[in-house]
Amino acid sequence: MAGSANRLSKWMEGTGPFSDIVISCRVRLARNVQGLPFPHLMQDSQAEDLLQRLRQALANQGARSADHRMTLYRLRDLAVLDRHVLVEKHLISPQHARNVAHGAVILRGDEAVSVLVNEEDHLRIQCLFPALQLEQAWQLASNVDDLLERKLEYAFSPDRGYLTACPTNVGTGLRASVMLHLPALVMSNQAGRLHSSIVKLGFMVRGIYGEGTEALGNIFQFSNQITLGRSEVDIIENLRSVTAQIIEQERSARELLRKEMRHQLEDRVWRAYGILTHARVLSSAEAVQLLSDVRLGKDLGILTGLTSAGLTELLVMTRPGYLQKLADRQLSAAERDVQRARLIREKLRAAAAGATSSG
Amino acid sequence: MLCQECRKRPATVHVTKITDDQRTEMNLCEICARELGEVELLTEPKFSLQSLLAGLLAHEASRAERRPVAEDRCSNCGLTYQQFTKAGRLGCSQCYAAFETRLEPLLRRIHGATAHTGKVPAQGARPRSRRDELAMLRHELEMCVRREEFERAAELRDRIRELEQRSGES
Numbered sequence: 001m002a003g004s005a006n007r008l009s010k011w012m013e014g015t016g017p018f019s020d021i022v023i024s025c026r027v028r029l030a031r032n033v034q035g036l037p038f039p040h041l042m043q044d045s046q047a048e049d050l051l052q053r054l055r056q057a058l059a060n061q062g063a064r065s066a067d068h069r070m071t072l073y074r075l076r077d078l079a080v081l082d083r084h085v086l087v088e089k090h091l092i093s094p095q096h097a098r099n100v101a102h103g104a105v106i107l108r109g110d111e112a113v114s115v116l117v118n119e120e121d122h123l124r125i126q127c128l129f130p131a132l133q134l135e136q137a138w139q140l141a142s143n144v145d146d147l148l149e150r151k152l153e154y155a156f157s158p159d160r161g162y163l164t165a166c167p168t169n170v171g172t173g174l175r176a177s178v179m180l181h182l183p184a185l186v187m188s189n190q191a192g193r194l195h196s197s198i199v200k201l202g203f204m205v206r207g208i209y210g211e212g213t214e215a216l217g218n219i220f221q222f223s224n225q226i227t228l229g230r231s232e233v234d235i236i237e238n239l240r241s242v243t244a245q246i247i248e249q250e251r252s253a254r255e256l257l258r259k260e261m262r263h264q265l266e267d268r269v270w271r272a273y274g275i276l277t278h279a280r281v282l283s284s285a286e287a288v289q290l291l292s293d294v295r296l297g298k299d300l301g302i303l304t305g306l307t308s309a310g311l312t313e314l315l316v317m318t319r320p321g322y323l324q325k326l327a328d329r330q331l332s333a334a335e336r337d338v339q340r341a342r343l344i345r346e347k348l349r350a351a352a353a354g355a356t357s358s359g
Numbered sequence: 360m361l362c363q364e365c366r367k368r369p370a371t372v373h374v375t376k377i378t379d380d381q382r383t384e385m386n387l388c389e390i391c392a393r394e395l396g397e398v399e400l401l402t403e404p405k406f407s408l409q410s411l412l413a414g415l416l417a418h419e420a421s422r423a424e425r426r427p428v429a430e431d432r433c434s435n436c437g438l439t440y441q442q443f444t445k446a447g448r449l450g451c452s453q454c455y456a457a458f459e460t461r462l463e464p465l466l467r468r469i470h471g472a473t474a475h476t477g478k479v480p481a482q483g484a485r486p487r488s489r490r491d492e493l494a495m496l497r498h499e500l501e502m503c504v505r506r507e508e509f510e511r512a513a514e515l516r517d518r519i520r521e522l523e524q525r526s527g528e529s
Contacts, residue, residue, distance in 0.1 A: 160473075
């Protein structure tokens with residue numbers, strides 16, 4: 001089942017290099033098929049034709065484990081809540097969730113790969129990994145690209161590269177991004193300055209749910225802006241090295257907080273933990289902020305027994321669509337706040353119990 | 360004023376929707392608005408890269424005050440350069456060639472470069488399949504009919520018939 005509420009996506013596993021600061025990373029390739037107009041001008045028959053060709057491309061996957069097998073789902077065949085969950089797991093964009101006429105998504109079993117079909121471009125191949133593993137994400141995206149290319153001829157020009165609906169993506173069609181948890185930089189009022197210097201270097205900064213969303217829970221998304229005139233490896237290496245510098249700054253800000261404001265910091269972490277383990281009503285904004293404090297507490301060794309994966313899972317599971325999927329029905333905002341508080345209480349207590357019994 | 364959904368936080372998002380002359384107003388806090396998907400509708404066009412690009416293009420177009428002329432249209436999909444400047448999206452891959460001289464400075468501004476140096480499709484050498492060519496011709500035919508270019512349409516129709524017959528034989 002696509003976007004099952006029962007399974008975690010690969011990117012939510014919480015392990016890998018710099019997982020104390022880098023939550024996940026993503027590589028996206030925009031591709032279009034030669035001879036078809038871009039999706040916003042496509043006729044029904046042309047959209048169907050593309051879907052049919054993709055099914056053929058996927059028929060030749062050879063022997064693969066269930067985790068690595070890719071399946072195509074039409075968005076119109078998925079329930080509204082299932083589409084909502086796919087957005088909350090970052091597997092499709094919010095715009096794509098509404099694209100029921102021609103939209104489809106190809107998902108790999110472990111949800112490390114999702115291919116958006118007939119969004120702004122014919123194909124948006126996305127690979128999401130936990131922590132800082134951009135090279136791995138690029139390799140996998142490129143492999144999926146090669147697999148699909150066997151059955152499709154891409155719109156490509158030797159001068160301009162892969163041709164995309166919007167000229168901001170032309171060339172490599174590559175957008176690489178990292179999702180970083182930067183509570184210490186925010187607490188020490190350095191996030192604004194970081195933001196402006198990153199933008200000057202040709203990168204974009206956004207909140208966790210994409211364009212136009214603010215940085216909830218001290219989580220920021222950084223991505224490359226330029227797609228033409230640089231090789232994929234250069235783009236990825238640039239983002240990786242900028243990310244390494246931000247990690248360095250966040251780490252020294254954390255160190256400073258720990259030295260200069262030890263009691264205030266511990267107090268903040270324990271208060272957050274106290275509220276999350278006892279509250280009966282939690283809005284999503286409050287939950288996200290408190291989960292950020294608790295994550296920082298875990299990373300600094302103030303709280304034990306918690307894992308990055310567990311906290312990332314809570315971040316996704318407490319989103320409105322996911323809560324309703326778990327409840328298997330529509331919930332009002334007030335009902336969601338109650339469900340959210342209950343879920344967080346249960347998960348944190350289970351983690352604490354697990355830590356006691358194993359330790 | 361309190362948010363009408365959660366009745367806890369102040370309402371900072373005021374949404375007025377007009378559908379079939381029916382006017383509905385909602386007063387929400389930012390959190391509920393986001394959860395209800397109302398903010399998405401509001402912020403999406405405001406902040407997306409595409410709309411920023413469209414703004415950039417519109418500015419350029421108004422400065423130049425050019426009226427649409429024949430060469431400002433892509434012969435394959437029919438999109439005009441004016442339409443592109445409004446939507447920020449091209450119509451088909453051939454638009455890049457059709458609007459080449461106007462896109463070149465734009466690409467330089469966006470990317471600081473105009474030439475691709477990355478990955479190349481592996482199958483560049485493979486001849487174009489008949490199926491792809493047919494799909495392209497049919498689309499071009501449709502566009503010609505819409506634009507009432509019947510002479511060109513008749514030529515295309517004959518090419519399509521020829522190709523269809525050949526693929527029937529093989």
